[in-house]
Amino acid sequence: MSKKDPAIAELTANEFGPASRRALQDAPLRRALAKATNTFKGRREAALDEMPDWEALRTHGRAIKDETLSRLPHHLTRFIEQATAKGTQVHFAQDRAEACAWIGDLAERLEAKTVVKSKSMMTEEIGLNHALEARGLYPVETDLGEWIIQLAGETPSHIIVPAIHKSRESVAKLFEERLGAEPDLDAVRLTQLAREILRTSFLEAELGISGVNFAIAETGSFLVLENEGNARLTTSLPRVHVAIMGIEKLLPRWSDLETFLRLLPRSGTGQHLTSYQSIFTGPKRNPGDEGPDEVHVLILDNGRTDILADEVTRETLACIRCGACLNVCPVYAQVGGHSYGSVYPGPIGAILTPQLAGADQATPLPGASSLCGACRDVCPVKIDIPRILLHQRREVTRKLPWRAPFERLGFGVWARMASSPRLWRIGTYLIRPFVRLAGGSNLLSRGFCRLIPPLAAWSGGRSLPTPAKKSFRQQYAESRP
């Protein structure tokens, strides 16, 4: 656990409690979340109905990811060799400071006045925009949702639809205030306006920055998948293209793309395929060809080798960032992405954020789950998120006992009692009158629990059930002839 800057930019994951309580009071947010998560759930299910081999596909996707991770040095070395042979320049960065500095230096070398960006969770993770702004560069987000939240000075609240928390009215108001647009435009007019304004940026830009969905060791290629066409523009118009990826984005073979092209769009948006896939293998060959003169790939560690080293949680690195687990999560659907205080929200964020940033930087997140298992069931690469959440809860109490002293004490007493029939009998006999009194009415229950600080936190959102007059053991003993 590092004392330095956490691996994730602008992290406030330890504020999950108060942030989620605020979100629960925000009726428009909860309406937007319900609409979005239900729509995506429905679309995904409809797309899966037409894919009878779905389970086999998931198993295959996971096998490819496990194979890749287990021989990562081999595949990375091959990727570097192949990409370099095709004219792509490959670079490494250990952490976000190094990555941001490298991109800033590149932009300065190019004397870039305009930098355009397509959607990339990695650039969100490293806080690239703010790092470049500190050097006087203002990268333009070009994905419509990302551009909206950039204009609003906010952060994404969903991996796939970053501005899901904003209503059409609030976007119209934002465009009116920031861009001088006519008031109360509809979604079509707002989108047209974005197209016109961003076209100018695309045509002026000297540098385009994209993410990477999959990189292929065999050929040194990488793929970017999208619906809007902004990633195609970002990677086609500027003179230089930089693609940023984590070390885990590799696939061994070109043919592995087939499985992931079936898994990712269905899981993310319920599409059979998104509108566009671009597979890049080096810059243009002849000066007269279309496309950038230089193609760079920046490969980041930023905490991932620590995740790789832990065999219990390693499978977190199989994630392909589809967002399906967000849409099915009963917690995410109520509190939204911002509550998690991390660019990675929802179930995957709850397990990824503490691993990237350190458990002490995101103590509440492993608890932000009902352990219902819906995330595991929809995950296209079968990541056992509930298992990892439980492991992390255990780690928090083990490594950071001062963070949960009463839980530790309480469950310690419970464990002792529950594992000894005699202690159990005596304990339940003694506590029974108090619990019956407290559980009898909500008011009393609250009053009783407030007397003891840790119980107050627990009882804030729960009521104590009234126990039966006689315990099960008493009834059982009496019923025997």
Added chain:
Amino acid sequence: MSRAIVMSAIRRALRRTSAKEPAPTEIPGRPQGLDSTVERTHAFRTRLESVNGEVHLVRDKDAARDLLMELVERRGWKDIAVSGAPLVTHATSNLKADLFEGSQDRDRLAHCDLGITAVQHAIAETGTLVLFSHAESHRLTSLLPPVHIALVEQSQIVAGLGDALALAHGADGGEPPPLVTFITGPSRTGDIELTMVTGVHGPRELIVIVIAPDSL
């Protein structure tokens, strides 16, 4: 420097891990029963139409040329970018409009009415167009104009994603070309309240003319 540090950190992280077996070569989820060109053409059309693509089937290259002329006249398109593929040159040979090579003039491309390209392959499974940068300068002509018309020959339609990927793998002298583009429908977004809007950054309309003698 960073490369060596990261690589050695990865090796250290995996020092107790043995290499996993390669994933099975049998790939699940492949489409079934698309054996004939007629079946593939039908599936391609159905799938592309389901994502707002407009598909026309014509008997031969001359019929494609006639249909294109009719569309251009009806829609009043004046300034038209072309990719330079032979099929495009044939289909646009008697158009009464200003034609220019899209790859040569990006500012004009950004303000023109229409971009016309051919394709290298198409995919029945998903209704997808497949274009290779070394075969055709399609990169900007299929992207910047508000409308993209693509000319497809029925024989170019393969059954599934795997078939198209296999063809792309060695397309450019045994290697993948610098850019492989898959296009499935017009540019779209749902970023404002999930309302589907086409033409956010790329073409608002995708019109595909399939030369399909076997189907007609």
